[in-house]
Amino acid sequence: MTARRTAVPADAAQLIVLTRFLRDFWAAEALAPPKMQTFELALEEIFMNIVTHGSRPGGTLLVEVSLNLSAESVAMTVEDDGPEFDPLSLQPPDVTASLADRRVGGLGVFLVRKIMDSVSYARIEGRNQLRMSKRLDG
Amino acid sequence: MKLRIEELAEVTYVVPEGRLDFDAAPGFQEAVERVLGGAGKSLAPVIIDGTGLEYVSSAGLRAFLLAARAAQRSGIPFALCALQPAVREVFELSGFSRIIPVHADRASALAQTQQGRA
Numbered sequence: 206m207t208a209r210r211t212a213v214p215a216d217a218a219q220l221i222v223l224t225r226f227l228r229d230f231w232a233a234e235a236l237a238p239p240k241m242q243t244f245e246l247a248l249e250e251i252f253m254n255i256v257t258h259g260s261r262p263g264g265t266l267l268v269e270v271s272l273n274l275s276a277e278s279v280a281m282t283v284e285d286d287g288p289e290f291d292p293l294s295l296q297p298p299d300v301t302a303s304l305a306d307r308r309v310g311g312l313g314v315f316l317v318r319k320i321m322d323s324v325s326y327a328r329i330e331g332r333n334q335l336r337m338s339k340r341l342d343g
Numbered sequence: 344m345k346l347r348i349e350e351l352a353e354v355t356y357v358v359p360e361g362r363l364d365f366d367a368a369p370g371f372q373e374a375v376e377r378v379l380g381g382a383g384k385s386l387a388p389v390i391i392d393g394t395g396l397e398y399v400s401s402a403g404l405r406a407f408l409l410a411a412r413a414a415q416r417s418g419i420p421f422a423l424c425a426l427q428p429a430v431r432e433v434f435e436l437s438g439f440s441r442i443i444p445v446h447a448d449r450a451s452a453l454a455q456t457q458q459g460r461a
Contacts, residue, residue, distance in 0.1 A: 217365065242398060242429050249400045253365050300438025304411055307442055313401035319436045 207234060207274045215256045215266035215285060223248055223270055230272045236279070240341060243320045244281055247337055250313035251283045251292070259287035259333075278322070280338040290333055291326045293318070345395075346374050354388045354453055355381075360395035363403030372406035376413050379421075388420035388456035392449060399430050404437055411443045420456035424448055 211226045213219035224245055231241045252268060259266050266287045273280040295311040297318075302308070318324050321337040328334070344367035349356040355378055363371055378389055391407075399407075407423075414421035422444040426434065434440040446452035 220365070239429070245398065246400055246433070249364055249402075253400075253402070298438075301441070302438075304408075304415060304442040307408060307438075309401065309405045309408060312404060312437060316401055316433065316436060320432075 208271060210269065210271040212267055212269040215252075215259055215268050215287075217253065217256050219268075220249060220252055220256075223252060223268075226270065227272065230274075234274055236274075236341065240279070240339060243339060244279065247281065247317045247321060248283070250317050251335055251337075254292055254313055255283070255285050255287065255333075259285055259290065261287055277342065278338050278340045280336060282334060282336045284332050284334045286332050289328050291328075292335065293324065293326045344371065346371065348374075348378060352387075354390060354456075356390050356392050356449065358392045358395060362398040363396060363406065364398065364400050365402035368400075368402040368406040371403070372409055375406070375410040379410065379413050379417055379419055386417075386419050388422065388453065389414060390421075390449065390452045390456065391423045393423055393426040393430055396427060396430050399433050401437075404433070404439055407439065407443060422446055422452045422456050424452035 209230055211223070213222050227244055227248060228241065248270070255266060255268055266285045269284045271282045292314045295314050297315050298308055298311050317337065322339045324335065324337045326333070326335050344359055344361035344363060347358040347360070349358065357375055357378055359371060375389070411421050424446040425448050426445060431445065434445060444455065446455055
């Protein structure tokens with residue numbers, strides 16, 4: 206099992222740093238490229254949610270991302286030190302709504318739940334922790 | 344992301360190349376709305392050719408949604424075509440392929456949008 210971890214401030218300009226971290230991991234482990242895009246998408250959605258909605262009086266949040274490779278799957282954990290917030294509690298969008306009525310809120314998290322095999326939230330030691338995993342075969 | 348606009352007599356193709364993420368989405372939306380505004384009274388269809396579109400996030404979907412609404416308000420046929428598999432998957436999972444027409448290629452997109460006006 207291989208694991209890597211990095212941390213960046215919750216600033217939109219840092220997404221590129223996290224994306225590079227993900228790509229480096231993929232290249233180092235010689236994993237198949239199609240699944241990388243799934244993780245890139247999940248990373249953008251979850252990180253940008255924290256950038257947009259997470260805040261703390263008097264400072265920027267710190268976001269920690271870790272990647273774990275096991276025999277059949279990759280797990281990605283995104284943690285932040287902001288106030289308790291479970292993104293999985295967001296109301297899913299009505300994907301059958303018409304063009305005029307369609308709302309965009311909650312779409313990012315909805316997509317993450319669809320593209321990952323499992324997504325779970327935990328509040329651990331004053332931190333929000335979102336754990337996602339996806340099998341590499343299927 | 345790069346954006347190419349091909350303005351023909353009967354249709355305008357918008358050809359995005361690269362990644363439509365949170366960073367690129369506002370500029371893309373603005374560019375498409377400018378094209379829609381420029382269509383003026385001709386009401387020629389605007390078709391997004393996704394051949395070179397590698398990645399779309401929810402921020403990109405939002406740009407498509409707002410552009411499609413702007414087109415609808417102006418009475419301009421609006422459609423997508425030639426989406427790469429990963430991008431098409433995002434459109435399908437999000438239900439966006441039900442509210443914005445997605446076609447296999449330029450020819451079928453043009454045929455369908457012209458038929459819709461007849």
